[in-house]
Amino acid sequence: MTPSKSEQAYELLQSKIVSGDYSPGYRLVLSSLAAELGCSVVPVREAIRRLEAEGLVSFERNVGATVASVDATLYLNTMQTLSILEGAATALAAPLISDETLAEARRLNREMEACLADFDPDRFSRLNIAFHELLYGSCPNPHILDLVHRGWKRMRAMRSPTFSTVPGRARNSVAEHDALLDLLVSQAPSAAVEAAAREHRTNTLNAYLAVAGLPPSTLTLPAAVHP
Amino acid sequence: MTPSKSEQAYELLQSKIVSGDYSPGYRLVLSSLAAELGCSVVPVREAIRRLEAEGLVSFERNVGATVASVDATLYLNTMQTLSILEGAATALAAPLISDETLAEARRLNREMEACLADFDPDRFSRLNIAFHELLYGSCPNPHILDLVHRGWKRMRAMRSPTFSTVPGRARNSVAEHDALLDLLVSQAPSAAVEAAAREHRTNTLNAYLAVAGLPPSTLTLPAAVHP
DNA sequence: ACCACAATGATCGTATACGATTTCATACAT
DNA sequence: ATGTATGAAATCGTATACGATCATTGTGGT
Numbered sequence: 268m269t270p271s272k273s274e275q276a277y278e279l280l281q282s283k284i285v286s287g288d289y290s291p292g293y294r295l296v297l298s299s300l301a302a303e304l305g306c307s308v309v310p311v312r313e314a315i316r317r318l319e320a321e322g323l324v325s326f327e328r329n330v331g332a333t334v335a336s337v338d339a340t341l342y343l344n345t346m347q348t349l350s351i352l353e354g355a356a357t358a359l360a361a362p363l364i365s366d367e368t369l370a371e372a373r374r375l376n377r378e379m380e381a382c383l384a385d386f387d388p389d390r391f392s393r394l395n396i397a398f399h400e401l402l403y404g405s406c407p408n409p410h411i412l413d414l415v416h417r418g419w420k421r422m423r424a425m426r427s428p429t430f431s432t433v434p435g436r437a438r439n440s441v442a443e444h445d446a447l448l449d450l451l452v453s454q455a456p457s458a459a460v461e462a463a464a465r466e467h468r469t470n471t472l473n474a475y476l477a478v479a480g481l482p483p484s485t486l487t488l489p490a491a492v493h494p
Numbered sequence: 495m496t497p498s499k500s501e502q503a504y505e506l507l508q509s510k511i512v513s514g515d516y517s518p519g520y521r522l523v524l525s526s527l528a529a530e531l532g533c534s535v536v537p538v539r540e541a542i543r544r545l546e547a548e549g550l551v552s553f554e555r556n557v558g559a560t561v562a563s564v565d566a567t568l569y570l571n572t573m574q575t576l577s578i579l580e581g582a583a584t585a586l587a588a589p590l591i592s593d594e595t596l597a598e599a600r601r602l603n604r605e606m607e608a609c610l611a612d613f614d615p616d617r618f619s620r621l622n623i624a625f626h627e628l629l630y631g632s633c634p635n636p637h638i639l640d641l642v643h644r645g646w647k648r649m650r651a652m653r654s655p656t657f658s659t660v661p662g663r664a665r666n667s668v669a670e671h672d673a674l675l676d677l678l679v680s681q682a683p684s685a686a687v688e689a690a691a692r693e694h695r696t697n698t699l700n701a702y703l704a705v706a707g708l709p710p711s712t713l714t715l716p717a718a719v720h721p
Numbered sequence: 722a723c724c725a726c727a728a729t730g731a732t733c734g735t736a737t738a739c740g741a742t743t744t745c746a747t748a749c750a751t
Numbered sequence: 752a753t754g755t756a757t758g759a760a761a762t763c764g765t766a767t768a769c770g771a772t773c774a775t776t777g778t779g780g781t
Binding site for chain 2: 734735736737741742743744
Binding site for chain 1: 734
């Protein structure tokens with residue numbers, strides 16, 4: 268079945284936004300987009316409202332829509348939320364992850380290590396996403412995964428600044444991945460897995476906070492204590 | 495400024511759904527609703543798509559929309575997500591909660607206790623929401639609060655079965671509230687607050703699971719360990 | 722030179738219209 | 752009686768049209 272025009276419009280606009288083709292602040296004019304997409308304004312409008320609900324677009328009544336810009340506060344809030352949700356998702360997935368999946372994750376982490384030497388931040392970033400996706404992919408609660416995916420989609424528009432702006436962080440990241448994998452291989456208790464996974468993300472967040480010159484206290488949640 | 499018609503339609507439909515006026519499965523026909531609301535179908539359609547994005551409405555292409563029904567799995571998944579998010583929100587809010595707020599929360603809990611004797615589940619449920627809202631209301635991360643509110647809105651359509659179906663659970667709930675308040679008053683570490691808040695919700699979830707005859711293992715996440 | 726205000730243009734919000742798709746009932750064949 | 756094809760009715764998806772609203776520019780007054 269051919270997708271509806273509003274679906275097509277949604278997919279296209281979304282991809283242009285997350286790919287950075289339309290950068291934050293770009294004005295989304297209904298009539299122009301309709302002409303560009305070869306349809307009328309109604310489906311375009313629907314697509315834009317959908318993107319607004321997901322936080323990719325800011326919309327103002329009687330004024331128009333622009334590609335949403337992510338300021339530091341929103342970025343940090345979202346990353347903190349993701350650290351919480353991903354930590355829980357990984358812990359819930361832990362008992363369901365197969366040995367093959369763990370081996371695959373380990374392999375991905377070795378590739379990330381190689382990226383450090385090659386200085387390939389783009390590939391590093393993609394591998395990093397794949398690594399975590401692999402781990403919490405077995406999470407039995409699809410609702411949590413949905414929230415995680417939405418959060419990441421929203422963050423993707425803002426180019427992940429971790430690798431380039433925080434020296435040494437990427438190397439620590441790889442080490443933390445290995446530690447997390449060790450916990451999973453040894454079938455550590457859920458609480459320990461959750462704490463490690465959350466801490467890993469929180470460390471990245473804190474590294475960015477330090478660069479931004481913001482105090483970590485108001486935004487960082489101490490990770491759960493290991494048993 | 496008078497709200498737009500699509501906004502009006504959204505508000506009205508939402509209230510009718512969460513109030514139970516339109517029950518799950520109720521067919522939402524664009525033209526009928528438009529006539530009922532005194533506007534054309536376009537704003538109604540927009541409102542329905544928004545409600546769909548929030549999970550209050552199920553929508554099928556070329557077929558139509560119905561009020562979303564919440565099955566046991568979705569209910570449990572959402573409650574689990576809420577337990578995680580509310581636990582974190584409460585922990586983040588903990589250092590920011592004023593003494594007056596804590597006193598108010600304690601007072602609410604006494605009222606809930608009174609509801610047990612009067613057997614007033616409706617009031618109990620409302621007080622319960624107010625209680626938790628009060629505690630995590632000071633959470634500095636609005637994104638988390640937003641997700642919590644969305645989750646609750648979605649659950650509200652399904653009448654909370656806790657009080658009536660799980661005997662004794664409500665009384666435990668009151669006791670756990672007091673324990674949580676004690677932790678907050680004594681300025682316990684965030685991890686302890688998070689563990690207690692999450693455990694509280696998880697207990698409710700487990701109670702319901704037991705009633706439904708489902709195994710708790712696949713859906714319950716062991717709460718973080720106290721330090 | 723600066724501010725208040727009116728006219729203009731761009732854009733949005735919604736009504737209406739109609740083709741497209743699905744659903745349901747009916748009739749027919751097996 | 753059951754299953755399948757056919758038609759009509761209901762409903763959705765989208766195009767088009769136009770009034771409403773907002774940003775902006777130009778004009779006059781101080």
